[in-house]
Amino acid sequence: MVAKKKRSKLTAYNNWGYFFVAPFVVVFLIFSVYPVLRTLYLSFTDLKVMGDAHFVAFANYKRVFTDKFFWKALWNTVRIWSVNIVLQLGLAFLLMMVFSDVKYKMAGLPVFRVLYYLPNLIAATSVAFLFNTLLDWRYGTFNIMINGIYKLVGARYNPVDWLGSPSTAGYTLAVIQSWMWFGNSFIMLMAGVQGVSKDYFEAAAIDGAGRWTIFGKITLPLIRPIMMYVAVTSLIGGLQMFDLPFLMSNASSPSYGSVQTVMMYLYKFGFTAGTIQTGYASAVAYALFLIILLVSLLQIKMFTRKEA
Numbered sequence: 001m002v003a004k005k006k007r008s009k010l011t012a013y014n015n016w017g018y019f020f021v022a023p024f025v026v027v028f029l030i031f032s033v034y035p036v037l038r039t040l041y042l043s044f045t046d047l048k049v050m051g052d053a054h055f056v057a058f059a060n061y062k063r064v065f066t067d068k069f070f071w072k073a074l075w076n077t078v079r080i081w082s083v084n085i086v087l088q089l090g091l092a093f094l095l096m097m098v099f100s101d102v103k104y105k106m107a108g109l110p111v112f113r114v115l116y117y118l119p120n121l122i123a124a125t126s127v128a129f130l131f132n133t134l135l136d137w138r139y140g141t142f143n144i145m146i147n148g149i150y151k152l153v154g155a156r157y158n159p160v161d162w163l164g165s166p167s168t169a170g171y172t173l174a175v176i177q178s179w180m181w182f183g184n185s186f187i188m189l190m191a192g193v194q195g196v197s198k199d200y201f202e203a204a205a206i207d208g209a210g211r212w213t214i215f216g217k218i219t220l221p222l223i224r225p226i227m228m229y230v231a232v233t234s235l236i237g238g239l240q241m242f243d244l245p246f247l248m249s250n251a252s253s254p255s256y257g258s259v260q261t262v263m264m265y266l267y268k269f270g271f272t273a274g275t276i277q278t279g280y281a282s283a284v285a286y287a288l289f290l291i292i293l294l295v296s297l298l299q300i301k302m303f304t305r306k307e308a
Contacts, residue, residue, distance in 0.1 A: 039282045039285055039286070040282070040286060042278055042279050042282040043060055043061070043279060043282035043283040043285070043286050044056065044057060044058070044060065044279075045060075045279045046059075046060075046279050047277075047278045047279040048276060048277055048278060048279075049276045049278065053279065056279070060279055060280050060282070060283035061283050061286075061287065063280065063283070064280070064283050064284055064287045065287065069265065070262070070265060070284065070287075072257070072260075073260050073261055073262045073264065073265040074262050074291070076170065076258060076259060076260055076261055077238070077239055077241055077261040077262050077263075078239075079170055080170050080171075080173055080174045080177070080238075080241065080245070080259070080261070081174075081235075081238030081239065081241065082174075083170075083171055083174035083175070083178075084174040084175075084177040084178045084181075084238060085178075085234055085235075085238060087174070087175065087178035087182070088177070088178040088181050088182045088185055088234070089182075089185055089230070089234070091178070091182045091186075092182050092185035092186040092188075092189055092230075093189065095112075095116070095186050096186060096189045096190055096193060097211070097215055097219075099112070099190060100190070100193040100194075100201075100219065109190070113183075113186075113187055113190070115183075116182065116183035116186050116187070117183035117184065117186075117187060118183070119179055119180045119181075119183060120180055120181060120183050120184050122180075124243035124244055124247065125243075125247060127176065127180060127244065128243075128244055128247035128248045131163075131176055131248065132163065132248055135162040135163055135172065137159045137160060137161035137162065137164060138159065140162075142162070143157075143159045143160065147159070163248055163249070163253075163255065164253050164254065164255050165254070165255055166254055166255045166257065166258040167258075168255075169249070169253075169255035169258055169259050170255075170258050170259050173244055173245055173248065173259060176244060176248075177241070177244060180244075181234075181237075185230050185234070188226055188229065188230050189223065189226060189227070189230065191226065192222075192223035192225070192226030192227070193219060193223060195223075195226075196218075196219070196222045196223065200218050200222070201214060201218065201219075204217075204218055224303060225303075227303065228299070228300060228303035228304070231299055231303070232296050232299055232300065235292065235295060235296060235299060236292055236296065239262065239288065239291065239292050239295075240262075240263055240288070240292075241261045241263060242261060242263035242264060242267070245259045245260070245261050245264060246263075246264055246267070262284070262288050263288075265284065266281050266284045266285055266288070269281040269284065270282075270284075270285075
């Protein structure tokens with residue numbers, strides 16, 4: 001008769017790990033996995049608000065990709081994000097070059113990190129209220145300051161409705177978004193630079209390489225992974241832009257059509273009384289997911305192409 005293998009105390013002790021992990025797994029399945037799968041199911045139905053949901057196959061997706069208002073919202077999102085990302089990354093790269101230059105040897109980097117990151121810590125509602133006040137076309141501080149400068153040179157200034165005009169609202173939101181997020185990009189890029197051995201920079205400086213040569217030949221190639229991370233996460237966050245455009249726009253404003261993003265369009269059909277179409281809103285969500293996935297894969301391929 002074969003003796004039964006004795007279970008070690010270590011094995012019995014390790015089984016308790018399943019007990020401690022179980023609460024996280026249960027919460028993750030209920031609040032993360034289930035909503036994703038439920039939304040996918042609803043995207044194939046004609047569910048409005050409540051009641052029975054009837055399967056309609058790909059009808060919602062066909063409607064999304066032939067809906068001119070969806071494409072208009074997507075164009076608004078891309079336009080605002082494009083201006084935002086150019087300003088955001090441009091300023092982050094400029095600051096990274098200054099603080100990583102071995103010739104400058106800038107001191108007080110931790111203090112500047114905190115100062116640059118502060119806008120990112122302010123709640124979007126507070127930022128929206130602040131800039132709605134500053135940019136008011138009649139009594140806003142911004143227009144009053146510009147008017148004062150015009151008066152000094154003897155010129156007349158016509159107040160600009162920065163958030164109410166279709167020609168300026170989108171770009172104004174892009175500038176505010178870049179102000180909020182450039183500190184986050186700067187910290188990410190600086191973390192990548194600080195992970196590179198200083199010997200490379202010092203050796204290049206001793207050999208007489210200029211700061212542009214060092215930046216282009218050493219810094220950029222070595223921080224490519226963190227650049228890819230910043231680019232992909234900025235794209236994902238940008239195409240899901242919602243809070244500031246929603247809080248700083250009004251459906252009755254002439255500029256609303258130029259700042260309505262895809263997420264605002266989704267919100268209209270998903271949560272706005274009178275226009276709720278849950279099945280269609282779910283299809284919009286997954287259409288946006290597919291677009292983000294496709295563009296993110298293209299970005300990753302672009303960043304990894306030269307490394308192959």
